[in-house]
Every structure is written in structure tokens, then in C-alpha cells.
Amino acid sequence: MSEVSLTAIDHSTEKGASLKQRLLRAEGSYRRRSMLLIAPLLIFLLISFVFPIGNILWKSFDNPEVARALPTTLLALQDWDGESRPDEKVFVALVKDLKTAKDEGQIPSLIKRLGYEDGRYRTLLTMALRKLPDDGVESTGRALIAQSTLWAEPSTWRSIQRAGRTLTAYYVLAAFDHQVDAQSGDIVELPKGQALYLSVLMRTLWMALVVTLLCVLFGYPVAYWLARQPSSRANLWLIMVLLPFWTSLLVRTAGWIVLLQNGGLINHSMIALGLIDQPLQLVFNRVGVYISMTHILLPFVILPLYAVMKGISPNYVRAAVSLGAHPFRAFWSAYVPQTFAGVTAGALLVFIMAIGYYITPALLGGPGDQMLSYFVAFYTNTTINWGMAAALGSQLLIIVLLLYWVYSRVTRPANPAQRA
Secondary structure (H helix, E strand, O other): OOHHHHHHHHHHHHHHHHHHHHHHHHHHHHHHHHHHHHHHHHHHHHHHHHHHHHHHHHHOOEOOHHHHHOHHHHHHHHHOOOOOOOOHHHHHHHHHHHHHHHHHOOHHHHHHHHHHHOOHHHHHHHHHHHOOOOOOOOOHHHHHHHHOHHHHOHHHHHHHHHHOOOEOOHHHHHHOOEEEOOOOOOEEEOOOOOOOHHHHHHHHHHHHHHHHHHHHHHHHHHHHHHHOOOHHHHHHHHHHHHHHHHOOHHHHHHHHHHHHOOOOHHHHHHHHOOOOOOOOOOOOOHHHHHHHHHHHHOHHHHHHHHHHHOOOOOHHHHHHHHOOOOHHHHHHHHHHHHHHHHHHHHHHHHHHHHHOOOHHHHHHOOHHHOOHHHHHHHHHHOOOOHHHHHHHHHHHHHHHHHHHHHHHHHHOOOOHHHHO
């Protein structure tokens, strides 16, 4: 091979390498510009979405009360065997910590947290605080045991150790009607009289499912009718569908109370028409909750369905009818499957919103119609138990994430390679 040809090859190789480097630099510059463009959105999502949710998840495991109030006691318990009565230094450390916690105002949170482990510990600590042994007493342990024999039981100190961990599973277990037994330390189910949250969770899911089915049942024909209308008329009716959004949720719920009460318009109209003799109980029960929630959430099914149906040509049904299919069979086989994306999107949106409803069940429902969000608000605003509120809120978050995962799996387009 001649020197000229070798030189040409070298030049072409250098030119190719230089072109590749320029392409890589251009791609890197494009990625950096793209990141700068979406950076404000990412920062906004982190501040307004990721951090609050992460904080909620953290609070369901965070357990600072006992560790902050009884640090010396927990340190002294590290050498305890866990089976026998602790030695004197543990009792002395407990009295010292209680005096310090009393001066620093940590006693209420300490009593509340240990009371979660066993209700008897509230009385136990209250009695001890009323008459703390003096520093010069002969035996601090005997003085405390004289007040209550619970101080002599190893289970009491195991509970203090367990509650003194900086992270706890207490709130998550309680959210699923389980607890750690104070005597054995095993995870056990709550007694039937105390178990509550699993039944509330099932009630929440059932009510959300019923509302979702009602919204799909009523929203599908409305969306179909709108899709068959001329654009000008359809836009007018869409404004009517969106009109309730211009009114506060609280006002709409209060409006349904007026309409559904015993002397309301609905009962009065049915009596006037001779349909009933006595007013029906339509409010402060589950019927009123279903009616109000269906009315409020119905547009969230109509709008996705309308968007999908507007793009479906009526020629599919006409072709099926022309081939001999019954009109209903043609509609069911040729038209309905094309609307599954809208049905799935609308139903998922309604279900996710329904499981978090609070105002409507609280105002229109009875005591047995309250959903999980009611108890989240109760622990947040009334008892100030952020750990329990966060654990119950985490249940809703997990359900939403599971629904999103199922939705992404169902709506994922098939892989052409797999179809082949």
C-alpha cells in the first residue's frame, strides 16, 4: 500500500474521531440545557411533593419521646439481662431522668408515649412523679416498688427499652390492628374491642369502589352523548359539566344536606308525586355520602371519556352493523373496547380521590360512614399524634402507588417483539 493511501486513511480516521467527539460534546451540551430547563420543575416537586411525603413516612417511624426524656435510664439498661429485676443503678438513673424531664417539660409526651405500650404505665409514671424518692434514700428501687409492683416486673423495663428506640414500628403495627405484647414482646393482634383501622380501611376502599362504579355507570352515557354532539353544542354542555368546579366543595356538600334532609326538596317532591308516604332518611348515612360524592366526582370520569370518545370514528359500529351484527353487539364489540383507556383513567382518578375524601363523609355520613381520612384529621388536630396520623396516611399512599403500578402495567403497550 502506498504512502499516499496510508496518509488518507490516517486523515479519515482522525476526521471520524474528531466528528465523534464533537457529537458527544453536542449531546452533553444538549443534556445540560435540558436539565437546566426542567430544574425549576424538579425543585418545585422536591419541595412541594417529595419532602412532605418523605416527612410523613419518617414520622410514622420516628420515636424521640422516651429517648429524649430518659437517656440515662436507657444507657443503664444496656447492661441489663432483660429477665430479672434491674439493679439499683437503673432505678437511680430513672429518678434522675424523671426529675430532669419534669423541669424541662417533657413529662406529658413521655407519659403519652409509654401509655401507648400499656395503659397502666400512665398511672405508674404519674404515681412516681407525685413522690419521687430523695437522693439520700437507702434504696431507690424499693421506694419505687413500694408505690407499684409494676416497677419490679421485667416487662415494664422491656417496654421502656422498646419505647426508647429512636425508630419504632408501633404506629405502623397499630395502623394494621397489631401491637407488641408488653409481657412477651411478641407481635399480636389487637383485641376485637380495640381493633379498628383495618375495618376502616376496608370501608374506605369499599365506599371508594362504589362511588367509582357509580361515576362510570352515569358518566359513560353522558360522555358518549357529548361525543356525538356537534362541537359548538358539546362545548356548551362541557361548560355545564365543569360548572360545579366553580363552587366550593364545602358549599356543594352543604347543598346536598339541604336537598336530602327529611324536609328537603327531594323528599318533598317524592311525597307530592305519591311515590312515598313518609320522608326517606337520605342524609347522615351512607346513601347521602354516595349521592354527594358521585355528583362531585362525576366530571373526573366524563372528561377523560369524552376526550377518548371524541377520537373514535362511528364508522366502526356502522361497519359491524352492515356485516350483520346487532346494533348493541356492534356497539359492545367495536366501540366499547376502544374506550377502555378513558374508563381506566377516569376510574383510577375517581378512586384515588375518593379514598382521601374527608369533608363529604364527615358532614353527610354517620359515625359508621367515616373514612380513613377522618382518623388522620383526628390524630392531627385533636390528639396531636403525628406518628399515628402519618402511619394511617401512609396506608393511603401505598394504595395509590399500588394503583399507579397496576395502571402502568395494564396500559403499557405490548412489545412488538413479544407479539411476534
